[in-house]
Amino acid sequence: xxxxxxxxxxxxxxxxxxxxxxxxxxxxxxxxxxxxxxxxxxxxxxxxxxxxxxxxxxxxxxxxxxxxxxxxxxxxxxxxxxxxxxxxxx
Numbered sequence: 347x348x349x350x351x352x353x354x355x356x357x358x359x360x361x362x363x364x365x366x367x368x369x370x371x372x373x374x375x376x377x378x379x380x381x382x383x384x385x386x387x388x389x390x391x392x393x394x395x396x397x398x399x400x401x402x403x404x405x406x407x408x409x410x411x412x413x414x415x416x417x418x419x420x421x422x423x424x425x426x427x428x429x430x431x432x433x434x435x436x
Contacts, residue, residue, distance in 0.1 A: 347398070348383060348421075350375055356384045359412075361391040371400045372426045381423045387412040395419060395431055402428045409435035 347368040348357075359365055367385055387393040393412045397403045403410060403421075412419050412434060419433030 348375060348377075350377065352383050353377055353381050354383070356386065358386050358388045359391075359393040360388040361393075362389050363391040364394070365391050366394045366396050368396045368398055369401050369403060369421060369429055370398045374398070377423050379423050379425060383421045384418060385412065385421065386418045387415055390415050395421065397429075400427055403431050404428065405431040405435055411436045 347370050357367065359367060385393065385395065395403065395410045395412070410431060413436045414434070417434035419431055419435055422430045422432070424430055
């Protein structure tokens with residue numbers, strides 16, 4: 347799960363097994379609107395970006411899995427509990 351110190355940073359997901367990065371509810375972690383967080387899948391395990399209950403993630407075709415090893419995605423907060431997820435998604 348993302349924490350406030352992840353704001354505007356690169357998060358490297360290094361796991362051989364499938365793994366999940368969760369975007370928390372604003373009431374739990376109050377990122378500023380405009381915050382951008384870059385996520386790289388550094389190992390073979392598929393990284394899925396997931397929304398905590400009450401969070402909306404908007405991505406092309408609703409895809410939220412990073413496309414493969416060294417693929418990347420960016421989460422951009424656009425409203426209190428709404429984020430764009432853009433990048434190499436499958």
